[in-house]
Amino acid sequence: AQSVAQPEDQVNVAEGNPLTVKCTYSVSGNPYLFWYVQYPNRGLQFLLKYITGDNLVKGSYGFEAEFNKSQTSFHLKKPSALVSDSALYFCAVRKYTGTASKLTFGTGTRLQVTL
């Protein structure tokens, strides 16, 4: 079965420092991986995706993610965190069921950026 795991419920980082939000995956075949962010009282917003190609994927708001096949990881990163980055982050993997592409989400990681 396709699944993703986010091992950290919360990540705390000071503004200006680099941040990493971890995600590992378990899939059969080639993985299609996504990161979404959810701000308070809002729906999920797409950040970036990995389908194929370069292992370093660049996305919205200065975020990037590194696909590592040997470690089955897809960690989200940003070189310099902002207080406004504080939100809930979800990793997801696509699964095709034969009738539709479904996204299976992780449990989410809350990012707290402080001054």
Place this chain on the structure above:
Amino acid sequence: ETGVTQTPRHLVMGMTNKKSLKCEQHLGHNAMYWYKQSAKKPLELMFVYSLEERVENNSVPSRFSPECPNSSHLFLHLHTLQPEDSALYLCASSQDATGSYNEQFFGPGTRLTVL
């Protein structure tokens, strides 16, 4: 916002009430989705519609009844709900339901409380 709107944003209902959630997408997409987001649980996919046809039903109880009259509108009809159905209900859309590359765009959600 992402081009997907949901109404109402908040809903409180008794277990014997009948209510409906509405979703509208202004993106010209052909696929729409209903998700349930409960505290400390991964997002749960409930239904997938492709060109107004239901293509996925993830073992959702019959007290939840979806309706997709056209590719821009999606409803979730609720009746005789249980307190454990209290959650954030998210609607999403994508270009199509089967594409590997199509990220989903989410609405802000309806916060449902069942008394």
